[in-house]
Amino acid sequence: MTEAAAIARSSGPVTQARLVVDFQRLGITPGMTLLVHASLSRIGWVCGGAPAVIWSLLQAVGPEGTIVMPAQSSELSDPSGWCDPPVPESWWETIRATMPPYDPRLTPTRGMGQIAETFRTWPGVQRSTHPQVSFTALGPLATDILARQPLEDPFGTASPLAVLADRDAHVLMIGTGWESCTALHLAERLAEPDGPTQEDGTAIMVDGERRWVRFHTLCTRPERFLPAGAALDGHVMLRHGHVGSAPSRLFPLGEAIRQIASVWTSFRP
Template sequence: MTEAAAIARSGGPVTQARLTVDFRRLGLEPGMTVLVHTSMSRIGWVCGGARSVIEALFQAVGPEGTIVMPAQSSELSDPSGWCEPPVPQSWWDTIRASMPAFDPRLTPTRGIGAVAEVFRTWPGTRRSLHPQVSFSAHGPLAADILSSQPLEDPFGAISPLAVLNRTGAHVLMIGTGWDTCTALHLAERLADPQGSTFEDGTALFVDGERRWVRFRMPQTDVDRFPVLGARLDGHPMLRHGHVGAAPARLFPVDQAVSLAVQSWGQPALTP
């Protein structure tokens, strides 16, 4: 959505003060740990843009709270698997030989919105070390949440999502659909720990040198998330509201993951 379209659909400027009120009405409280997914265009015209959204989140959870966001960099993958858009096969070897190695400070996010990218560069924000599906976090629990994210099992029992699951964290979805709900990837891994994988690759620093590293990643299936989400939307543990003009949801990670694991045919597990 263009800025002109955001202005046209807004009843007025969405200020940081209004965002803070909306977050509190939805249920954000001081000391909470929150995994946030945001579509800026759905909120309306925000005075101050992504910065105002982030500062309102900090104000809502206070200095004792921790904010977490995806920091995905999907372009750091093997070009043979690219489809949005694909590149000619004749380019693949050149891309593998010249792709910059992942650097948590320099590698930008891709396809997850302006708020997540601004948050990644916010003073004091930390980032996990997975080259494709990292998370960023700011607050007293950030180091613990981001401490481990295995290359070949980034969403499993030893991952930032697993820490969020066992520490009472919540998910906040601002104008985004269930297909963006990263926490459900943990449920996939718990429901089927030996699930299918695919071969991938990326550029990493190994012993101080850039190398092209091949590895296997778990296969994910976001197409089933909206079906589960329709059930979760009617569950009493989930709170609905609005942030600006955007429909929003707030719910606990552990309950959503437990229900998802049960729905996908396995007993609920605790990582």
């Protein structure tokens, strides 16, 4: 969405003070730990842009709260699997040989939106070590949440998502759909701990040297996310509201994941 379109859909400037009120009305309280998915354009015309949204989130949770966001960098993967867009097969080996290695400080996010990318560079923000599906976090629990994220199982029981579930975190979705709800990957892992895998590759630093490494990662089935989310939308645990003009949701991560995992487990062949 262009800035002109954001202005057209807004009844007025969305200020930082209004955002804080909207977060509070949705149910966000001081001390909360939030996994945030956010679309800046869906909020409307925000006075101050992405930094204003981040400041408002930090104000809403206070100094005892922790903000977490996905910081995925999907381009650090094997080019043979690229489809949006694909590249010629004749390029693959050159890409594998020259792709810059993952750097938590410098590697940008891809497809995460302006808020997540701005948060990545925010003073004090930490980032997990996974080269493709990292998380960023700021707050008292940040180090604990980001401490582990195995290369081959980045969303499983030893991942930041599992720590968030254990710490009674909530998921905040601001103008985003269930198809992009990263937390649902943990439900996949709980429902299918021995599910199918696929081969991938990435560039990382190993013992001080840049290396292209191959690994197997668990397959995901994002086509299940929409119906699972639709079921959650009618549950009492989930709170609906608006942040600016953006339809938004707030729900407890652990409880939601347990319910979805239970349903998916019951439908396994």
